[in-house]
Structures are given as C-alpha cells and as structure tokens.
Amino acid sequence: MVITAATRVLAGAGVASPRVDAELLTAHVLGVSRSRLLTAPPPDAAQCAEIDRLVAARRTRIPLQHLTGTAPFYGHEFEVGPGVFVPRFETELLVEWALQHVPGEKTRIVDLCGGSGAIAVAVAQQQSEVYCVEQSPAALRWLRRNVARLAPDVRVVEGDATDPAVLRGLDGTVDLVLSNPPYVPEGAPVDVEVAVHDPHDAVFAGADGLALMPGLVGRATDLLRPGGWLGIEHDDTQGASLPELIRATGRFDAVTDHRDLAGRPRFVTGRRMAD
C-alpha cells in the first residue's frame, strides 16, 4: 500500500525508477534491505510519516542517495550528500577492468578526481598502495570519511589532478592510473538530480566535455612506469575523440575503448610505452 502510493507520487514527479526508489526509501526507514521488504513487518505510524517525508523530498528530485545518506558501489556503502558526486553503477566496469590489471600485491595505483572515493576504495581491496587525488573541499570531506571507514590505507591527496607538482615524487613508478573525471559537455541535457544536486565541477567539462582530459592524460603519462596502464571513464560521445587524444600523445599503445552493458562507449584504456 505505502509503496504503491509512493510509486505513484514519484512517477508523477518524473523520477526515472519510481518503484525502485519507493522500495528503497521504505526499506531505509524500516532498516531492512530491499530484498527483505516482503517479509518485513508493515511500517508503524511514525515510520509511515517518515516515508511520506522522504517521498515528498524525493518528489522534488533530491537524489535518492542524498536521502538515504549512502550510495552502493562495488560492494561498499559510500556516504554521500551535498557537495559530492554520487558514484554510478557504470563506473564499476572501470574498476573490474582495473582489478584485472593489478599485477600483484605491490601495485601502486593513483585515482585522479576521487570524489567520494568510490574507485580508490574499490581497488584498494588488493593490498595495493592507493592514492586518491581530489580538489573540491566539499568532496574531500566525504572522501576522507569514506576512506577512514572503508579503506584507511588509501592516501587522500588534496590538489589539482592535472598539476605536475601533485604526487610528483611518484613519477615513473605507478602501475595503474584510473580516473572518472568530469566529462559531460556543458549544456548537455541531464536529469534534474544531476543538474541541481551533483556539483557542477564534478560533471561538466567544457563545450565537448574534454576540457580536463589533456591535463589528466599528461599527468598520467608522467606518473606511469613503462608498461603501466591508464583507464579513464568518458561520455558516450567521446568513444573516438578520447582514444584519439591519448594516441596522439605518442606515449601509449594498446589504446582501446570499452563499451558498457548497453553497448555505449564508456571508458578507454591504454598502456604506457617506454620513452
């Protein structure tokens, strides 16, 4: 009953997955997982009021994850809220690829543009040495919290991911550089949740969305050891342009673009050549 009514309200507000959101908000209030909703006792009056409050907020297109306070990513629950980008399911593809390229226990990994720490924490499960660079003070607060709780060995670095001075001491020694940077072209249509609640600098990057890429690729070129790998998530309009940008540096071979489960170009990888 409660879920059906909530679904109707959310559908009317244009929420993309109204039933799922109604179930997740209800499960959050009841303190159970979504899969346990069917067997959970029905909400009491106070819980119904709380569900109503959350549904009313979600109806204004506040992101679901800001209301529950967490976002799942690669088996972890990341704390998220205003000021930090909510990690997306599709970025798990980059993590999966990365974990296949972790050569051993001593792997040194740098995550450029860390946000909540989703990628850095996910790849840190392999006893690697992981660095996570982020420049937004608001995002850094969430990042530090997540790292402290989920992967305390990850080293958080405050700074511009394109700045050659950041992590300069690691130049030429890194096995894997990963990044899910801002890449959406300015003015591209996005959901209200993204337009209003994700930080602008976490999402948009110039007219073609590629504004940060030359700097990131340049920084990765310096950080990586010969034979080390680079992986960057990108917009589905950049499946040709970003690989081309990386090839044009003349410093990477095996440059390959990868598609997501829906067949859209999603991330590019390449191997650092010897100088």
Ligand SMILES: C[S@@+](CC[C@H](N)C(=O)[O-])C[C@H]1O[C@@H](n2cnc3c(N)ncnc32)[C@H](O)[C@@H]1O
């Ligand atoms: C799309 S979000 C990705 C966050 C996280 N990696 C993830 O996958 O969920 C991009 C992040 O890059 C950060 N960022 C943007 N420009 C940056 C720069 N020049 N240096 C460091 N971080 C930057 C933003 O603050 C934001 O947290």
